Amino acid sequence: SEAERNRRIEAARDTLGDDLVILGHNYQRREIVEHADFVGDSYGLSREAAATDAAHVVFCGVTFMAESADVITDDEQTVHLPSMEASCPMAGMAEALQVDAAWAELDELTGDEEVVPVTYMNSYADLKAFCAEQGGLVCTSSNAADAFEWAFDRGDVVLFLPDKHLGRNTAHDLGIADAAVEWDPWADGGADREAVADAELVLWDGYCQVHERFTSEHVARVRRERPEANVVVHPECRREVVEAADVVGSTATIRETVAEADAGETWAIGTELHLANHLDRWHPEVEVIPLCGDACMDCNAMRQIDPNYLTWVLEGLVEGEDRNVIEVAPREQDLAATAMERMLEL
Ligand code: 13P
Numbered sequence: 001s002e003a004e005r006n007r008r009i010e011a012a013r014d015t016l017g018d019d020l021v022i023l024g025h026n027y028q029r030r031e032i033v034e035h036a037d038f039v040g041d042s043y044g045l046s047r048e049a050a051a052t053d054a055a056h057v058v059f060c061g062v063t064f065m066a067e068s069a070d071v072i073t074d075d076e077q078t079v080h081l082p083s084m085e086a087s088c089p090m091a092g093m094a095e096a097l098q099v100d101a102a103w104a105e106l107d108e109l110t111g112d113e114e115v116v117p118v119t120y121m122n123s124y125a126d127l128k129a130f131c132a133e134q135g136g137l138v139c140t141s142s143n144a145a146d147a148f149e150w151a152f153d154r155g156d157v158v159l160f161l162p163d164k165h166l167g168r169n170t171a172h173d174l175g176i177a178d179a180a181v182e183w184d185p186w187a188d189g190g191a192d193r194e195a196v197a198d199a200e201l202v203l204w205d206g207y208c209q210v211h212e213r214f215t216s217e218h219v220a221r222v223r224r225e226r227p228e229a230n231v232v233v234h235p236e237c238r239r240e241v242v243e244a245a246d247v248v249g250s251t252a253t254i255r256e257t258v259a260e261a262d263a264g265e266t267w268a269i270g271t272e273l274h275l276a277n278h279l280d281r282w283h284p285e286v287e288v289i290p291l292c293g294d295a296c297m298d299c300n301a302m303r304q305i306d307p308n309y310l311t312w313v314l315e316g317l318v319e320g321e322d323r324n325v326i327e328v329a330p331r332e333q334d335l336a337a338t339a340m341e342r343m344l345e346l
């Protein structure tokens, strides 16, 4: 039962004391976030990982987040991911080997221009390492505009990976949308080489399958059926959805927006369903509705973190057994750390 499982989790926490910290992303289910020491967005979680002295960090999120925690913690600290199946499909859309091959082509297309790569936190550590090696950095949805400016201070062209929607939305914020082009080096018939050669911002053709499913019709329906409602969406949504919304921001911004709402207000939430459900529970004075109505927008990767697996990892630690350790290779760790430190210094 849930009560029995909660008892086991709390018993393990008591035994491990300060040796343990549990971090949970805002998209984790209720049965997980209730046990987390810190629940936040990708940026906040990476700051918590950097700050903690705990010997064991149990990361309830997806692989790239646990990798980032490993990169940013000390060598003696171990990072555990309750399910090794929790892999973000978007991160898989830009594998370092692929990007390396495309980089040579981009170099040819851009001639004498200096290209600086910026990768979204939602990418594997080897891609973060590649970006550091090429003079670039990491960003999250809460600091993408600052990261782009950092990169433009150092080069002529920015390559942003893997999320084209966050890239395009950030380009609009910076007033450079006309100079942005989407690029799939392996598209049928080849990429539009001239457009890429002329672009200031090249957007890798990746996307989040959860956020891409939101459409402007979802926003239009809320406006029709609930004219009093406000709409907040994540910048991984398509441009037209972001344009139709009232507020756009990372999952931390979405949380703050609802936390600061007046009693009686209605907010439609355009992000992963679990966060909408948490906000509904955490803020009974606000009416929280999912932007997608009855359509289910939950993330398959986040859902892999089952509370039974969390229990199994914690009880392993009590028995002195390190289960589901995420460990980034040393050379990649150093480079990926550089790319992430550049972000943390923004
Ligand atoms: P943030 O929590 O940084 O907004 O990220 C959203 C997301 O899709 C994480 O996978």
Ligand code: SF4
Pocket: 027, 062, 088, 089, 090, 091, 122, 208, 209, 210, 211, 272, 299, 300, 301, 302
């Ligand atoms: Fe990846 Fe999207 Fe899931 Fe985030 S919500 S882990 S970006 S698939």
